[in-house]
Amino acid sequence: MKRILTATILIAIVLGVIFVGNGIALAILACLIALLAAYEYAELTRTGGAGVPVWWLLPAIILLFAQSQFLPLEGPLPLLSFLGLSLFTFAAFFYARTGKLQFVLPTTAEGFFGLIYVGYPLMLLPMFAAKENGKTLLVFLMLVVWTGDIAALYIGKAFGKHKLAPALSPNKTWEGAIASVVGSMLIAGILVAICDAVARRGTTVLHISEPLWQTLLLALLVNIAAQIGDLVESGIKRGVGVKDSGTLLPGHGGVLDRIDALLVAAPVLWYLLLLKDSAGLGGF
Known part of the structure; x- marks a missing residue:
């Protein structure tokens, strides 16, 4: 019963925003869902010892959605490159100081993948609506x-x-x-x-x-x-x-x-x- 009730509420919210709301409302809803999913993803990565820093991943998701409102087609690739390089730079200096350089590549790869896996697909939803x-x-x-x-x-x-x-x-x-x-x-x-x-x-x-x-x-x-x-x-x-x-x-x-x-x-x-x-x- 819990599964059916939860699914019914979620479906009603999504369809309501699609038909009653506008592109901005849909983008906000998609961004909120992406943030919750990204937080869960970051927690999953922590079990491997390195982990994606939540303070980097969540603002990165917000930036990804924000740029989609202005440059929906041209913006994602350069922004993703910048965000990936920013995490790589942080990881290199942070793990150099703590003596755990073996975590530099895993942290960067997991963080960048989190943007591709969670952020980008949900960013497409308001772009679908604009078609x-x-x-x-x-x-x-x-x-x-x-x-x-x-x-x-x-x-x-x-x-x-x-x-x-x-x-x-x-x-x-x-x-x-x-x-x-x-x-x-x-x-x-x-x-x-x-x-x-x-x-x-x-x-x-x-x-x-x-x-x-x-x-x-x-x-x-x-x-x-x-x-x-x-x-x-x-x-x-x-x-x-x-x-x-x-x-x-x-x-x-x-x-x-x-x-x-x-x-x-x-x-x-x-x-x-x-x-x-x-x-x-x-x-x-």
């Missing part, structure tokens, strides 16, 4: 990820017999993974039908302009990315010997546990849209 049919695009992304996760959980529990990747996540099965793909493609098809029905009523609140086969293909590829994201986070947790990334969300563990699939699915969808555009297949 043509942006609200529908965000709904598509969320529904594909959420539905795939739910299908994998319940079908996997009920019918799963063949382990998918036991070294990373012993509870995940091939049956659950296949159900996840089917569920994501099914919800994508339902969303297209809803968009068509809404369009016939003369409104574009929900609108998809691409052919059905493209939407289903996107759902398939985004689902695969989401499942990989889930496995990647499981690998991180198993590597440091913890079950959950945190305890903030009742029934779900930590924030990072809840958004792990989205962190890989979002940049994959962004890149797929770029490929569609470069191939002349039109927008979403």
